[in-house]
Amino acid sequence: MAYTCIRCNGTGEIAAHRNVMGGVCFKCHGTGTQDAAPRFSKKWLCKYDGVGLFAKSARTEAEALKKAIGHWRCNPDAPAMVNITDESQITVEPYA
Numbered sequence: 001m002a003y004t005c006i007r008c009n010g011t012g013e014i015a016a017h018r019n020v021m022g023g024v025c026f027k028c029h030g031t032g033t034q035d036a037a038p039r040f041s042k043k044w045l046c047k048y049d050g051v052g053l054f055a056k057s058a059r060t061e062a063e064a065l066k067k068a069i070g071h072w073r074c075n076p077d078a079p080a081m082v083n084i085t086d087e088s089q090i091t092v093e094p095y096a
Helices: 061-074
Strands: 042-048 051-058 090-094
Touching (some): 042 061, 061 090
Antiparallel strands (some): 042 051, 042 090
């Protein structure tokens, strides 16, 4: 079954990128369709010690939490995260 390409919305081209290969959509190779069903993700607000700092895209709450914890581990000295001492202070909720 073919699905409408989610990147070009079925047109087969992306007008803003006409300077690269004439704007052909790289996802569908200009056909306007894709074989795989589209996978949509939701936005999740990442809260550190109750303060929402940024949003992450993820399909599930567990995936969003994993990303938020990974972000904290990579940036523990960031000013907004200095007071975070363990993972239990990190939560996510759907971003409206």
